[in-house]
Amino acid sequence: MSPFPSSADSEGRAYRNASPGLRFFLTASLALALMFLDHRGIYLAQVRAYLGAAMYPLQIAIDSPSAGLDWVRENLARRKTLQAENAALRSQSLTNRAELQRLAALQAENARFRALLDSKTRVSNRVVVAEILAVDMDPLRHRVILNKGGREGVIEGQALIDAMGVVGQITRDQGDSAEAILITDPDHAVPIEVVRNGLRSIAVGTGDLERLSLPFLTRNADIKAGDLLITSGLGGTFPPGYPVGTVTAVDGSSGDAFLEIAARPAANLDRLHEVLLVFLQPGSAATPAPAPGQPPPLVASPPVEAAAPSPATETPPLVTATPNADTPPAAAVEPVPVPEPEPVPVPMPMPEEVQE
Amino acid sequence: MRAPRWPVWLLVLLALAAELLPLPAAMQPLRPAWTTMVVIYWALMWPGRFGVFSAFLVGLCVDVAHGSLLGQHALSLSLLAYLVVRLHLQLRVFPLWQLTLSVFALMFIEAFVLLWIDGATGRAEFGPGRWGPVVAAALLWPALMAAMDRVRERLERRDSSFA
Numbered sequence: 001m002s003p004f005p006s007s008a009d010s011e012g013r014a015y016r017n018a019s020p021g022l023r024f025f026l027t028a029s030l031a032l033a034l035m036f037l038d039h040r041g042i043y044l045a046q047v048r049a050y051l052g053a054a055m056y057p058l059q060i061a062i063d064s065p066s067a068g069l070d071w072v073r074e075n076l077a078r079r080k081t082l083q084a085e086n087a088a089l090r091s092q093s094l095t096n097r098a099e100l101q102r103l104a105a106l107q108a109e110n111a112r113f114r115a116l117l118d119s120k121t122r123v124s125n126r127v128v129v130a131e132i133l134a135v136d137m138d139p140l141r142h143r144v145i146l147n148k149g150g151r152e153g154v155i156e157g158q159a160l161i162d163a164m165g166v167v168g169q170i171t172r173d174q175g176d177s178a179e180a181i182l183i184t185d186p187d188h189a190v191p192i193e194v195v196r197n198g199l200r201s202i203a204v205g206t207g208d209l210e211r212l213s214l215p216f217l218t219r220n221a222d223i224k225a226g227d228l229l230i231t232s233g234l235g236g237t238f239p240p241g242y243p244v245g246t247v248t249a250v251d252g253s254s255g256d257a258f259l260e261i262a263a264r265p266a267a268n269l270d271r272l273h274e275v276l277l278v279f280l281q282p283g284s285a286a287t288p289a290p291a292p293g294q295p296p297p298l299v300a301s302p303p304v305e306a307a308a309p310s311p312a313t314e315t316p317p318l319v320t321a322t323p324n325a326d327t328p329p330a331a332a333v334e335p336v337p338v339p340e341p342e343p344v345p346v347p348m349p350m351p352e353e354v355q356e
Numbered sequence: 357m358r359a360p361r362w363p364v365w366l367l368v369l370l371a372l373a374a375e376l377l378p379l380p381a382a383m384q385p386l387r388p389a390w391t392t393m394v395v396i397y398w399a400l401m402w403p404g405r406f407g408v409f410s411a412f413l414v415g416l417c418v419d420v421a422h423g424s425l426l427g428q429h430a431l432s433l434s435l436l437a438y439l440v441v442r443l444h445l446q447l448r449v450f451p452l453w454q455l456t457l458s459v460f461a462l463m464f465i466e467a468f469v470l471l472w473i474d475g476a477t478g479r480a481e482f483g484p485g486r487w488g489p490v491v492a493a494a495l496l497w498p499a500l501m502a503a504m505d506r507v508r509e510r511l512e513r514r515d516s517s518f519a
Binding site for chain 2: 020021023024027028030031032033034035037038039044047048051052054055058059061062066134135136137138140141143172179186187207209270
């Protein structure tokens with residue numbers, strides 16, 4: 001017997017008026033037009049932002065159980081656990097601060113060397129913490145929703161990092177929230193360089209949270225498993241120097257002209273909860289250079305170079321860390337009118353990788 | 357008196373939420389396509405009230421929620437609703453196992469439309485994330501139908517147009 005009670009039927013009324021075929025024709029043409037416009041990226045950006053903002057309450061609602069669980073865990077934590085955690089954090093903070101002192105000295109030293117080499121100083125970037133909502137998006141893509149948007153100064157294309165490395169970038173600003181793409185999304189590529197030898201290439205997402213691929217390196221490229229990859233800063237989206245991943249496998253057996261290289265992302269992409277939004281400082285090496293031909297602005301870098309060594313000379317404990325730190329800051333400021341050797345960020349540095 | 361429509365849309369909203377609910381990464385390819393199932397159910401049972409236009413609206417919501425190309429799910433779900441509305445009289449007399457197979461086939465067509473659009477925009481991918489939801493949804497279909505039938509019967513009892 002049929003599982004359907006033959007209830008007084010529904011085939012009766014309304015849908016006889018307009019045939020489903022006509023309706024489907026209408027919706028299909030509308031959908032095709034929408035897809036065309038959205039794919040071309042015209043007209044619909046604002047509409048999508050509004051629709052995304054309309055979706056935000058639902059996303060908040062879905063996130064609320066896990067957020068509530070976190071809240072409960074934090075509030076019901078026992079005094080003892082809190083004290084232990086506090087002590088652990090304090091000691092960690094102490095170690096971090098000690099490391100940071102050393103880093104400041106090294107940074108100053110680095111700035112001096114860079115000045116001697118006539119290259120531009122890299123400045124540190126301001127970061128802001130954003131939370132990732134516990135919402136799963138399309139299973140085929142790696143997108144996340146952040147709880148900060150344009151109202152907090154988030155802009156499209158802004159880089160995201162976590163404590164371990166690069167996470168991704170903002171793709172859509174929705175006012176109170178923002179959509180971001182992870183570096184492992186198949187649509188994403190990040191310009192990288194190998195720390196060991198400065199070899200530049202592009203790391204492309206694979207759709208697997210544990211794997212990036214470097215498809216543009218030829219067979220004679222000097223790269224091996226264990227190499228650390230950092231952002232190169234080319235392209236202007238990602239600030240230079242942040243870890244992207246570690247090479248896990250280099251396969252040259254396929255008889256292809258290019259190596260098959262897999263890398264594991266440095267960031268904990270599958271356990272993300274909070275991320276840092278990087279705000280590029282004006283004058284940092286990652287800001288897009290002015291139009292080629294026009295001389296780059298020199299005003300931005302000298303103050304930075306002048307400022308960088310000062311912490312090293314002001315704080316006495318640092319002097320012990322590096323023997324060079326007692327050099328007067330004047331030495332660092334001296335070669336101020338640096339001609340800028342920083343190459344113009346090429347949108348796709350891939351051709352030069354192919355040539356080598 | 358006609359039964360209110362909001363329970364239908366509430367169930368659609370719940371299905372949408374179930375699709376966004378965080379799951380462990382290993383489980384994600386097996387997340388059932390809830391909205392697709394709910395659209396099939398209502399188009400099958402109440403084709404006069406929940407047809408192609410409603411499915412189109414649901415599809416737009418899915419597109420926004422997933423961050424996919426705007427119109428992608430709208431197209432695939434309205435095609436699905438069209439097929440179901442056209443075939444609903446035949447589908448309804450099928451025994452349950454046969455209906456489940458047909459639902460599987462319909463959802464496969466829907467997933468294929470999505471794949472086709474992904475391919476046209478250069479993101480075709482044949483991972484387990486593509487077909488897993490279809491299989492999971494087909495396996496869950498009998499249970500979902502039993503649950504939704506209860507809701508529907510309660511609504512129909514209050515509705516004089518079904519009497």
